[in-house]
Amino acid sequence: MKAVVKTKRKKGMEFIKVPAPQIGPRNVLIKVKVASICGTDVHIFDWTRWAQHRFTPPRIIGHEFVGNVAKIGAEVTHVKVGDRVSAESHLTCGYCYQCNNGYSEVCRNFKLLGVDHDGTFAEYLVLPEHALWKNDHKIPDEWATIQEPFGNAVDTVLAEDISAKTVLILGAGPIGLFATGIAKACGASLIIVSDPNNYRLAISKKMGAHIAVNPRRQDVTQIVMEATKNNGVDVVLEFSGNNQALNQGLKAVTPGGRISILGIYERRVNIDLNKEVIFKKIRIYGVTGRKIFSTWHKTSRFLSAGLVDPTPVITHQFPLKDYEKGMKLMKDG
CATH class of the missing domain: 3.40.50.720 (NAD(P)-binding Rossmann-like Domain)
Structure with missing residues (x-):
């Protein structure tokens, strides 16, 4: 499959062919429909001080998306093939002090999608079932992909x-x-x-x-x-x-x-x-991340009920191969 990968410890990324990901018993394979660019992705592209201390190549980047479930592991029970999903980008452990006390957004052992775990700027990605969010049918793809930010x-x-x-x-x-x-x-x-x-x-x-x-x-x-x-x-x-x-x-x-x-x-x-x-x-x-998953419920309601229209913020769309144009627009404003 094709993906945007940070391959080297310097400015820039590459659009290259990589092996398709494989799933385990509790994992889900997702075909990405739409992914969006975050400021974190720009930091990684530019190889800023933050990125140099936080990110280790090679890695497929990106953590905002909407897609359809393509395949499920043998022990997956809450999603099925065809479900339209997004995901919480903080992949938490579920057992540390923070997770057990209602602060899983600052899990001591979390892995960040697109930083510690291969991300969304690809044709497919694999995620644990517990990170997935089923999207409200009232929310279009262009809005569903920005629920995380x-x-x-x-x-x-x-x-x-x-x-x-x-x-x-x-x-x-x-x-x-x-x-x-x-x-x-x-x-x-x-x-x-x-x-x-x-x-x-x-x-x-x-x-x-x-x-x-x-x-x-x-x-x-x-x-x-x-x-x-x-x-x-x-x-x-x-x-x-x-x-x-x-x-x-x-x-x-x-x-x-x-x-x-x-x-x-x-x-x-x-x-x-x-x-x-x-x-x-x-x-x-x-503030870091989102309260998992209470913030997702609020976000879904804001969008599905039409309380906030994010359309003015969604200004451009590109095919994945033109990711550099998107990065430039993010920096230029």
Whole structure:
């Protein structure tokens, strides 16, 4: 079969022929219909500092997809051939302290699809049955493939109640844009989105942003204060992985407010903990993955009920062999 493989410890990938995967008794073979590109894939393509420390070639990349079950192992009981499925990308052990206490998204022994386990940028992939999610028939393939990153946004937004709250979203990549739609659907009274890319800002308005700010041309903190009568926002959602943006968020959040952080930082961040966190009594949530599988239920309902329309975020589609075009578009915005 053909697949996109990271073969070497340097920038780039290859579209090559590889052996078709084999299944064990509890595994499922899936024929991939649609896969989508994540920021993690771009890190691996560019061979960033994060990728150099986290990823070991060779490996088929990708972790977002929708496909059909093509074959099942002898002990598989919950899916059948033909089922349309996606999957949780955190492949958990099921027995560690975190898994046994409701925090399987931070399983001590998890393997990440497309990083530790061959991924979705291929004609077929094999996954354990327990990682699979049966898709609602109301959700089209183009939406089903983005449920995994959409779930990131769900957990970031809904770390606490957001109804009638004022919100600043830092970073309007796909997950930040999904978060904009989720915040709107959940009744946020004011949504401000900050991103240096005007194209992304235009999409944020379609997703429900009331104010779109370009931090290269405008003072984010000043705009937040003007829009909130100098109170600051109740909630900051940080998706950019940018130290300057994080500090803007810390200044913009109201005392007693909260910040949820999903962005991945290339280097250690520099913040004034005393001034911006401790004496403001800020609650900070680190977000990784999704709550398995409760977040998937929420995600499915947001999409199947039409509460959030992700169509403005899904801007391009390519055949697998043109993956480099997709990577370039992700970086260019």
